[in-house]
Amino acid sequence: GEDVEQSLFLSVREGDSSVINCTYTDSSSTYLYWYKQEPGAGLQLLTYIFSNMDMKQDQRLTVLLNKKDKHLSLRIADTQTGDSAIYFCAEDGGETSGSRLTFGEGTQLTVNP
Amino acid sequence: AAGVIQSPRHLIKEKRETATLKCYPIPRHDTVYWYQQGPGQDPQFLISFYEKMQSDKGSIPDRFSAQQFSDYHSELNMSSLELGDSALYFCASSPRQGRTEAFFGQGTRLTVV
Numbered sequence: 001g002e003d004v005e006q007s008l009f010l011s012v013r014e015g016d017s018s019v020i021n022c023t024y025t026d027s028s029s030t031y032l033y034w035y036k037q038e039p040g041a042g043l044q045l046l047t048y049i050f051s052n053m054d055m056k057q058d059q060r061l062t063v064l065l066n067k068k069d070k071h072l073s074l075r076i077a078d079t080q081t082g083d084s085a086i087y088f089c090a091e092d093g094g095e096t097s098g099s100r101l102t103f104g105e106g107t108q109l110t111v112n113p
Numbered sequence: 114a115a116g117v118i119q120s121p122r123h124l125i126k127e128k129r130e131t132a133t134l135k136c137y138p139i140p141r142h143d144t145v146y147w148y149q150q151g152p153g154q155d156p157q158f159l160i161s162f163y164e165k166m167q168s169d170k171g172s173i174p175d176r177f178s179a180q181q182f183s184d185y186h187s188e189l190n191m192s193s194l195e196l197g198d199s200a201l202y203f204c205a206s207s208p209r210q211g212r213t214e215a216f217f218g219q220g221t222r223l224t225v226v
Binding site for chain 1: 144146148154155156157158161168169171203205207214215216217218219220
């Protein structure tokens with residue numbers, strides 16, 4: 001997505017932490033999301049953060065939001081081989097485009113044993 | 114828990130044919146979205162419906178149409194298919210208008226030959 005950018009690839013060792021970064025442009029977004037897509041599968045909603053929050057923790061997942069810099073990150077603690085997938089960040093349309101989601105290009109996370 | 118159901122999972126059509134994709138949202142979800150994901154790309158918003166009315170329109174070709182029925186299921190109709198229409202088509206549903214967390218189905222993989 002041209003309005004949401006992510007790095008395309010990330011490779012980590014099993015047990016390490018993974019940090020996937022995303023920048024977005026629509027400052028009026030209400031929520032920002034992280035989705036996981038395994039090969040040939042659908043999009044699984046992992047977590048989301050309200051735009052007036054700066055951090056959200058959900059088990060192994062930590063989302064950090066820097067609204068000033070329009071930067072979102074997803075940290076996965078103790079990364080496992082089952083975490084290998086493509087991770088998409090997405091923003092909603094906020095005041096401009098309502099509830100449609102705009103996705104980043106996706107980050108391919110590879111977890112090596 | 115019930116998820117978004119899409120049918121068929123796979124579809125092969127020839128150029129210039131028509132295709133109909135079906136989506137059954139999560140029970141009590143009244144908003145349905147359609148997204149198209151080309152190979153190696155991020156999902157692109159096509160169209161959405163709230164309470165059986167079109168609520169938003171994205172990059173949906175004129176050859177495509179969609180509707181939401183009284184039981185909240187939705188159908189995406191695609192005519193005069195082109196090779197470039199080959200993609201994964203996702204349906205997603207949300208609990209109510211204004212709540213933007215969207216839960217995605219497994220997708221329909223359309224191949225146009």
